[in-house]
Amino acid sequence: MPGRGARAAIEIAGQYGDSGAMTTKRKTLLWLQAGSCGGCTMAALEQGGAGLFAELQNLGLDLLWHPSVSEATGDEVLQLFARIETGAQQLDILCVEGSILRGPNGTGRFNRLSGTQRTLLDLSRALAQHAEYCVAVGSCAAFGGIPAGDPDPTEACGLHYDGAEPGGSLDADWRSRAGLPVVNIAGCAPHPGWIVETLAALAAGDLGPDDLDALGRPLFFAGHLAHHGCSRNEFYEFKASARVLSERGCMMEHLGCKATQAIGDCNQRAWNGGGSCTHAGFACISCTSPGFEAARDTHVTPKIGGVPVGLPLDMPKAWFMTLAALSKSATPARVRQNAEADRVVVNPKRAK
Amino acid sequence: MSRLVVGPFNRVEGDLELTLDVEDGRVAEARVATTLYRGFEQILVGRPAGDALTIAPRICGICSVSQSLAAAAVLRELCGVQPPRNGELAANLAHAAENIADHLSHFYLFFMPDFCRAEYASKPWHGEIHKRFKAVEGSAARDMLPARARLLHIMGLIAGKWPHSLALQPGGVTRALDLGGKMRLLAILGDFRAFAEKHLFGAPLEQIAALETPEQLAAFAEGPGDFAAFLRVARDLRLDTLGRCALPLMSFGAYHTAEGALFPAGVADAAGAALPMGAIGEQVASSFFADSAEDPALSFTTPDMERAQAYSFAKAPRLDGRPAETGAVARQAVAGHKLVRALLGDARGSHVLVRVVARVLEIAAVALAAENWARALDVRESFCAASAAAVKGAGVGRIEAARGALGHWVSVERGVIRSYQIIAPTTWNFSPRDAAGVPGPLEQALVGVETGAQGAKAAAIQHVVRSFDPCMVCTAH
Ligand code: SF4
Numbered sequence: 001m002p003g004r005g006a007r008a009a010i011e012i013a014g015q016y017g018d019s020g021a022m023t024t025k026r027k028t029l030l031w032l033q034a035g036s037c038g039g040c041t042m043a044a045l046e047q048g049g050a051g052l053f054a055e056l057q058n059l060g061l062d063l064l065w066h067p068s069v070s071e072a073t074g075d076e077v078l079q080l081f082a083r084i085e086t087g088a089q090q091l092d093i094l095c096v097e098g099s100i101l102r103g104p105n106g107t108g109r110f111n112r113l114s115g116t117q118r119t120l121l122d123l124s125r126a127l128a129q130h131a132e133y134c135v136a137v138g139s140c141a142a143f144g145g146i147p148a149g150d151p152d153p154t155e156a157c158g159l160h161y162d163g164a165e166p167g168g169s170l171d172a173d174w175r176s177r178a179g180l181p182v183v184n185i186a187g188c189a190p191h192p193g194w195i196v197e198t199l200a201a202l203a204a205g206d207l208g209p210d211d212l213d214a215l216g217r218p219l220f221f222a223g224h225l226a227h228h229g230c231s232r233n234e235f236y237e238f239k240a241s242a243r244v245l246s247e248r249g250c251m252m253e254h255l256g257c258k259a260t261q262a263i264g265d266c267n268q269r270a271w272n273g274g275g276s277c278t279h280a281g282f283a284c285i286s287c288t289s290p291g292f293e294a295a296r297d298t299h300v301t302p303k304i305g306g307v308p309v310g311l312p313l314d315m316p317k318a319w320f321m322t323l324a325a326l327s328k329s330a331t332p333a334r335v336r337q338n339a340e341a342d343r344v345v346v347n348p349k350r351a352k
Numbered sequence: 353m354s355r356l357v358v359g360p361f362n363r364v365e366g367d368l369e370l371t372l373d374v375e376d377g378r379v380a381e382a383r384v385a386t387t388l389y390r391g392f393e394q395i396l397v398g399r400p401a402g403d404a405l406t407i408a409p410r411i412c413g414i415c416s417v418s419q420s421l422a423a424a425a426v427l428r429e430l431c432g433v434q435p436p437r438n439g440e441l442a443a444n445l446a447h448a449a450e451n452i453a454d455h456l457s458h459f460y461l462f463f464m465p466d467f468c469r470a471e472y473a474s475k476p477w478h479g480e481i482h483k484r485f486k487a488v489e490g491s492a493a494r495d496m497l498p499a500r501a502r503l504l505h506i507m508g509l510i511a512g513k514w515p516h517s518l519a520l521q522p523g524g525v526t527r528a529l530d531l532g533g534k535m536r537l538l539a540i541l542g543d544f545r546a547f548a549e550k551h552l553f554g555a556p557l558e559q560i561a562a563l564e565t566p567e568q569l570a571a572f573a574e575g576p577g578d579f580a581a582f583l584r585v586a587r588d589l590r591l592d593t594l595g596r597c598a599l600p601l602m603s604f605g606a607y608h609t610a611e612g613a614l615f616p617a618g619v620a621d622a623a624g625a626a627l628p629m630g631a632i633g634e635q636v637a638s639s640f641f642a643d644s645a646e647d648p649a650l651s652f653t654t655p656d657m658e659r660a661q662a663y664s665f666a667k668a669p670r671l672d673g674r675p676a677e678t679g680a681v682a683r684q685a686v687a688g689h690k691l692v693r694a695l696l697g698d699a700r701g702s703h704v705l706v707r708v709v710a711r712v713l714e715i716a717a718v719a720l721a722a723e724n725w726a727r728a729l730d731v732r733e734s735f736c737a738a739s740a741a742a743v744k745g746a747g748v749g750r751i752e753a754a755r756g757a758l759g760h761w762v763s764v765e766r767g768v769i770r771s772y773q774i775i776a777p778t779t780w781n782f783s784p785r786d787a788a789g790v791p792g793p794l795e796q797a798l799v800g801v802e803t804g805a806q807g808a809k810a811a812a813i814q815h816v817v818r819s820f821d822p823c824m825v826c827t828a829h
Pocket residue numbers: 226227228230231232233235236249250251252257258259260278284
């Protein structure tokens with residue numbers, strides 16, 4: 001989509017001239033919950049200095065309906081869905097939270113819209129046809145997520161992917177009215193900022209196909225690895241590893257940390273004011289990746305011949321082995337000892 | 353008689369559908385259903401025992417810490433590890449943050465907006481309430497949401513993130529806080545106190561914790577703050593006579609330390625007097641599941657969409673064969689809270705008013721306890737004991753989530769989960785009928801409610817349902 005930013009600017013200029021106030025056209029947003037735990041909504045509610053509702057308002061988004069927070073209920077909601085389907089109500093952004101459950105036997109009846117005989121499989125497909133943009137909020141809606149975990153009792157999938165395979169409840173070649181694939185805000189649950197910043201970018205007309213990675217995830221967070229910026233990076237560099245939970249060392253060698261393979265700027269953002277998975281002392285489970293639900297033994301690093309199976313994403317094994325051996329031999333005592341303690345036991349000071 | 357199907361039912365967690373038989377403008381019979389099934393109990397079976405800590409919290413995004421703690425409690429029993437005191441205190445703090453956040457979300461986002469409906473436009477209080485609590489637009493959310501987000505900074509310190517953390521382990525919590533971290537906790541709790549005292553209560557937390565009689569509560573209702581505004585509406589609408597339920601009240605006990613539980617486990621009768629804890633079983637006569645043992649330690653979950661008479665994905669839990677109500681009202685009745693017991697006693701059962709009052713009063717009680725837990729952290733000591741993986745055995749993790757009694761019944765063989773049964777608070781409260789046709793607590797509480805000209809949209813129905821603060825995603829999981 002060339003010239004996106006420029007086009008938005010022209011639009012703004014035009015309206016500026018008319019009204020004397022800087023306004024872009026407001027966008028409508030509908031949020032559906034399918035096979036979800038509601039956690040993505042809970043995360044989104046953490047966003048915004050004056051709260052999520054003020055944030056959406058300021059970003060030019062009008063909430064048509066959200067099941068957890070809106071007043072409209074029962075028939076009022078069904079009428080809204082009908083207006084969208086007849087085209088009487090413009091739908092700019094459709095957010096879907098939760099896996100799409102196709103079971104049992106492709107009927108979708110494991111997830112029925114209450115008060116109706118309609119399944120969420122059917123409803124989400126139908127409303128997606130009318131949306132300028134369709135957003136999968138969370139790894140469930142993106143790829144299937146935890147409900148798709150073995151034995152996948154409900155035939156769960158994402159909107160646009162079934163695990164890492166293109167094509168979920170919507171066909172692989174499906175595109176929204178504005179020409180975009182489903183925008184996948186992966187994460188279980190995603191960072192509140194990933195959610196609201198993606199919506200803001202869509203509202204501003206600033207998110208195009210080039211801003212997404214190969215799995216539809218916005219690159220502003222998916223262009224990083226969760227490992228980048230981890231507070232344990234010095235331990236990683238020296239392969240000074242934690243042996244048990246609550247030790248300060250790197251968790252890649254023994255405790256199952258997958259952050260060198262997981263996308264996300266998880267350790268460059270503050271979660272809940274300043275946390276992150278690895279900062280709090282537990283392994284990254286790569287919750288932004290399709291299929292993360294299939295993993296076994298969360299806090300054990302799978303190894304072959306003593307070497308971790310999951311090496312950093314784009315690092316040749318031989319290089320990794322050589323560097324690891326070298327850095328282990330050069331580890332300062334401070335790093336070695338602190339790695340195996342739950343607090344700093346040796347303070348930094350100049351070597352003699 | 354006419355039959356009404358109510359849904360989509362919003363401002364609850366998850367998917368809720370009511371079927372009401374209405375006679376002469378009153379509910380004669382009610383059936384409550386959850387219309388979503390994800391199969392967590394099936395997904396947990398066959399996995400390494402420790403992976404319950406990865407899967408179970410994801411049952412529910414609103415009580416994720418509670419699910420973690422229930423799973424951790426079973427594993428603790430199976431590996432025989434004892435968390436150090438700091439580990440217990442830090443887990444209590446994370447749990448308190450989640451539970452208070454849930455109580456706030458319920459009061460401000462789910463429950464109060466119903467009083468803004470046009471149905472009440474002629475009420476003298478409508479203007480004030482509408483301005484403050486109108487869904488999405490009201491001024492209250494602009495005060496509450498930032499306060500909630502700030503309170504959840506406790507998760508950033510202890511749990512890494514919320515929802516869905518792996519910090520809560522059988523041996524304690526995975527991060528040892530340093531002195532700065534402890535001080536940050538106290539600062540966050542100080543900010544929360546400021547919000548609660550200014551906006552929610554208009555009074556010091558200690559004064560709220562000291563409310564003991566309905567007369568004191570009535571006097572408090574004349575003061576400032578959002579809780580007092582609710583009490584005035586409740587008095588006008590006689591919410592103490594709405595949604596009455598006279599079943600045993602059950603609590604599994606909450607916030608454990610070496611000194612015992614802040615709120616003890618137990619059962620009280622509908623007026624608040626103590627009863628012995630009975631045997632727990634789950635029935636599926638009205639549920640889309642195949643027959644299995646009633647004892648959750650022995651049963652398995654297999655969906656059966658063709659089951660005759662089935663109308664919900666929730667099972668029907670029973671305490672000594674009877675339905676039971678759980679939640680803040682049960683927790684406080686069992687704990688002997690004088691005001692809650694008095695409100696129950698006056699009505700010989702629970703009702704919309706006491707359910708909401710118990711929840712809001714608990715915000716003050718738990719915030720005060722949390723300040724003490726934070727102060728009691730000894731940052732020179734450990735926060736986590738190393739624990740081996742669970743290899744074999746069976747156990748039960750019983751805890752209190754914000755919405756009441758949560759239990760995980762688990763058996764493990766050769767390190768792998770053999771069976772995993774979950775009974776969540778709303779499974780109790782929003783239980784369908786059992787094999788004897790006995791309705792669950794909400795189904796009983798709805799009988800007799802006036803629907804009047806509004807039919808399915810009657811605000812009274814909305815108040816009764818939401819007074820339980822249902823979490824439907826937990827209910828059927
Ligand atoms: S703990 Fe994980 S994220 Fe942190 S440095 Fe080690 S591998 Fe990277």
